[in-house]
Amino acid sequence: MDPTIILFGLLAVMLVFMFINTRRRQKQMKEQQEEKATKTVPGARVLLQGGLYGTVVSYDAVDLDKPAQIELAPGVVVEVHSQAILRLVEPDVAPETVEEIEEIEVIDEAPTDATQPETPEQTRKRLDGDADN
The missing domain is CATH 1.20.5 (Single alpha-helices involved in coiled-coils or other helix-helix interfaces)
Known part of the structure; x- marks a missing residue:
């Protein structure tokens, strides 16, 4: 072949x-x-291409050449190209019940005495003690 x-x-x-x-x-x-x-409707939270978060004030889904108006902070409205909107941001869901709050594990790695920094000798002793375990 x-x-x-x-x-x-x-x-x-x-x-x-x-x-x-x-x-x-x-x-x-x-x-x-x-x-x-x-x-993408007025009031929706969005993420822009540049990493800025804002709220849609006006957006024309039919004419994408028309700039969208995004409120970045109260009273600060910017006009961006409609394609500069990267994605919509879903609101964070907070725990609703006490059981859900109790399930959240809190990790506290702060030193017990935060006012005194650890000396190099204390650090070596702590690390050597961890290596033995």
């Missing part, structure tokens, strides 16, 4: 695989953009 035929067959399989993956990825991106456009 001619090796060039095998190579052309492998090339064809790879091209088909790349085409299918590209189409699937484009479909996913379009769905994500449509979902973001429907959920």
Whole structure:
């Protein structure tokens, strides 16, 4: 069997695989953009491309060239390109019940006497003691 035929067959399989993956990825991106456009409403918390968090004041999902107005702090409204909105920020869910609060494990690694810094000798003794365990 001619090796060039095998190579052309492998090339064809790879091209088909790349085409299918590209189409699937484009479909996913379009769905994500449509979902973001429907959920980006005034009052929604968003993360901008530059790492700033803000609240949407106005956003036009139809005309993406129209700038979106984002309130960064009370009274501070900036205009950004609508594609500068990276994603919507879901509010943090706080524990609702006492049982949920009690389940949160608190790790306290602060020294017992925070007013006195540890001397190098104390540090060596503590670390040698940890190495023995």
